[in-house]
Amino acid sequence: MGQMFMYDLFQSRHNMEDFTLFTLDDVDAAFDKIIQLKYSQTVNLKGKGQGLSITPLPAGHMIGGTVWRIVKDGEEDIVYAVDFNHKKERHLNGCALETISRPSLLITDCYNANYQQARRRTRDEQLMTNILQTLRNSGNVLVAVDTAGRVLELAHMLEQLWRNQDSGLMAYSLALLNNVSYNVVEFAKSQVEWMSDKVMRSFEGARNNPFQFRHLQLCHGMAELARVPEPKVVLASMADMECGFSRELFIQWCSSPRNSVVLTSRSAPGTLARQLIENPHQQSLTITVKKRVRLEGSELEEYMRKEKELAAARHKAERDTELDASDSSEESEDDMDIDEKKPQPEPKGEAKSKSMGFFKQAKKSYLMFPVKEEKIKWDDYGEIIRPEDFVVVDKTTQEEEADETKAEDDDLMQDVTEVPTKCLESSLQLDVNASLQFIDFEGRSDGESVRKIVQMMKPQRVILVRGSPEATQSMAAFCRSSGAVQGRVFTPRLGEVVDATTESHIYQVKLRDSLVSSLQFARAKNAELAWLDGEIATEEHLAPDGTRDESIDEDENRESMYILQPLPPSQVPGHSTIFVNELKLSDFKQVLLRNGVQAEFSGGVLYCNGIVAVRRNEAGRINIEGCLCDDYFKVREILYQQYAII
Numbered sequence: 154m155g156q157m158f159m160y161d162l163f164q165s166r167h168n169m170e171d172f173t174l175f176t177l178d179d180v181d182a183a184f185d186k187i188i189q190l191k192y193s194q195t196v197n198l199k200g201k202g203q204g205l206s207i208t209p210l211p212a213g214h215m216i217g218g219t220v221w222r223i224v225k226d227g228e229e230d231i232v233y234a235v236d237f238n239h240k241k242e243r244h245l246n247g248c249a250l251e252t253i254s255r256p257s258l259l260i261t262d263c264y265n266a267n268y269q270q271a272r273r274r275t276r277d278e279q280l281m282t283n284i285l286q287t288l289r290n291s292g293n294v295l296v297a298v299d300t301a302g303r304v305l306e307l308a309h310m311l312e313q314l315w316r317n318q319d320s321g322l323m324a325y326s327l328a329l330l331n332n333v334s335y336n337v338v339e340f341a342k343s344q345v346e347w348m349s350d351k352v353m354r355s356f357e358g359a360r361n362n363p364f365q366f367r368h369l370q371l372c373h374g375m376a377e378l379a380r381v382p383e384p385k386v387v388l389a390s391m392a393d394m395e396c397g398f399s400r401e402l403f404i405q406w407c408s409s410p411r412n413s414v415v416l417t418s419r420s421a422p423g424t425l426a427r428q429l430i431e432n433p434h435q436q437s438l439t440i441t442v443k444k445r446v447r448l449e450g451s452e453l454e455e456y457m458r459k460e461k462e463l464a465a466a467r468h469k470a471e472r473d474t475e476l477d478a479s480d481s482s483e484e485s486e487d488d489m490d491i492d493e494k495k496p497q498p499e500p501k502g503e504a505k506s507k508s509m510g511f512f513k514q515a516k517k518s519y520l521m522f523p524v525k526e527e528k529i530k531w532d533d534y535g536e537i538i539r540p541e542d543f544v545v546v547d548k549t550t551q552e553e554e555a556d557e558t559k560a561e562d563d564d565l566m567q568d569v570t571e572v573p574t575k576c577l578e579s580s581l582q583l584d585v586n587a588s589l590q591f592i593d594f595e596g597r598s599d600g601e602s603v604r605k606i607v608q609m610m611k612p613q614r615v616i617l618v619r620g621s622p623e624a625t626q627s628m629a630a631f632c633r634s635s636g637a638v639q640g641r642v643f644t645p646r647l648g649e650v651v652d653a654t655t656e657s658h659i660y661q662v663k664l665r666d667s668l669v670s671s672l673q674f675a676r677a678k679n680a681e682l683a684w685l686d687g688e689i690a691t692e693e694h695l696a697p698d699g700t701r702d703e704s705i706d707e708d709e710n711r712e713s714m715y716i717l718q719p720l721p722p723s724q725v726p727g728h729s730t731i732f733v734n735e736l737k738l739s740d741f742k743q744v745l746l747r748n749g750v751q752a753e754f755s756g757g758v759l760y761c762n763g764i765v766a767v768r769r770n771e772a773g774r775i776n777i778e779g780c781l782c783d784d785y786f787k788v789r790e791i792l793y794q795q796y797a798i799i
Contacts, residue, residue, distance in 0.1 A: 438583045777789055
């Protein structure tokens with residue numbers, strides 16, 4: 154979907170100005186380098202990213218939106234959560250950030266830190282009321298949306314409204330207008346598995362794809378939209394109305410009081426959409442209109458003259474290249490021995506007498522086409538026969554090839570005869586008589602929800618980005634005062650580099666084979682544990698002759714030479730026995746019953762065969778009491794089996 158965003162952005166800009174920041178080839182080249190991952194798929198990086206593993210988690214904002222979990226060497230947990238939504242929507246599930254506990258660093262945004270959203274039902278009712286009032290008044294509704302993100306939520310919602318016969322909307326038209334509308338819908342159909350549980354159940358049960366639209370008409374240009382009957386509701390890109398079809402439709406429709414404009418997201422300050430949100434009641438507006446028009450008259454003649462000159466220059470360069478290649482091939486195929494000695498210049502008199510001699514000279518040297526004679530190859534039996542020259546070709550195949558060639562020629566002729574264009578820019582005074590309304594369909598968590606999520610996650614450090622100064626300071630004050638963040642709270646400015654590194658007390662060491670072979674592992678659930686006694690030493694790099702290799706970098710030597718070797722037996726200190734497990738008495742009771750020991754609870758104490766009592770003290774330790782008999786030792790043995798003893 155990100156590629157669709159970039160395609161639409163480029164085409165929207167190209168339709169109104171000479172856009173040279175990037176091309177469609179640049180977009181393709183960038184997305185060819187992207188590795189696609191599934192949600193919850195962990196990838197271990199290599200090369201410069203050695204030791205890092207990343208895991209994408211659903212953000213709930215738009216399809217493909219991701220919260221990134223980055224783990225460094227299994228110790229430092231970094232969570233990058235920007236533009237997430239914890240609420241479940243029609244086509245997406247909410248994110249599950251509360252399942253991530255105590256990350257070492259949380260990077261989140263303050264975009265909605267001081268913003269409170271309306272309830273989903275209230276929001277939907279506002280949109281429905283606006284659409285019905287406008288359509289029944291014979292007006293058109295312009296809904297400014299993005300290309301392939303939040304537009305899917307709106308398209309799915311409006312399609313359901315149009316399918317409802319009680320809504321009274323089936324008499325009106327509904328259209329999606331952007332440069333890649335068909336591709337966006339087709340991609341959405343193929344990505345149902347990443348959508349909400351409700352959409353998945355509908356697709357798996359009734360084989361009903363929610364994006365198989367019956368009422369939403371897909372349009373790629375203003376000409377296609379003109380064929381859609383009015384009154385109509387149009388979902389048009391871009392959301393900020395700085396370019397694209399939403400800007401063109403606003404210029405056309407804003408002067409009529411019967412029409413309405415619905416803005417679905419707060420774009421960046423300074424954009425047309427943001428200006429309309431902040432001043433919804435303004436009656437007059439001056440905007441810059443950019444458009445691409447065809448060249449005419451003298452401009453067209455001048456353009457065609459320059460194109461002919463360029464074409465002639467290219468043709469001449471190609472012809473010279475072919476001649477050079479032909480001459481070089483003839484020289485290489487010549488089998489005659491050429492004398493390499495430089496000929497002596499003749500006296501002028503002799504040269505003149507030769508020119509006036511017996512042989513008649515040509516009066517004029519005419520231009521001739523270059524002819525390259527192919528050298529015929531033969532062997533002892535004559536000329537070599539090429540089997541492909543005598544193959545009978547199917548007539549239909551020849552006709553198809555001729556048709557393809559003709560089609561290519563037609564396309565080439567269309568490209569050649571295409572009328573060139575130029576870009577014009579002018580200022581336009583607009584009378585804004587249409588109704589303007591902002592209805593929040595951004596799909597982001599509001600300030601209160603973000604605060605609760607941060608409080609549940611309890612990160613050690615936080616970096617707050619992408620927010621106004623007021624929102625950033627408000628969020629930072631909450632993190633410091635509520636105790637949700639244990640360490641520092643960073644509020645960097647735009648372009649500022651944050652040093653959030655911490656001193657790590659965990660080091661990677663190599664284990665000697667002699668140490669590993671002496672370990673006695675005990676199994677505890679899904680892991681094996683062992684007690685070891687060793688000492689850290691540095692292993693020096695040795696050159697082949699046995700001396701120290703001085704070419705090893707000191708930093709590399711310091712980082713990679715730590716090894717853990719066993720202590721001599723005389724220096725090994727003793728240690729107390731360690732029992733590893735979190736035993737529940739209720740589970741232990743079932744184990745005793747399976748081993749033929751009668752057990753029952755009474756006052757929080759587990760009585761075994763009426764002789765042995767097992768209880769948990771205030772410190773959480775297990776105490777076993779009873780007479781030293783066979784039942785006591787049997788219960789104790791079963792109890793020991795529940796632990797990994799080290």
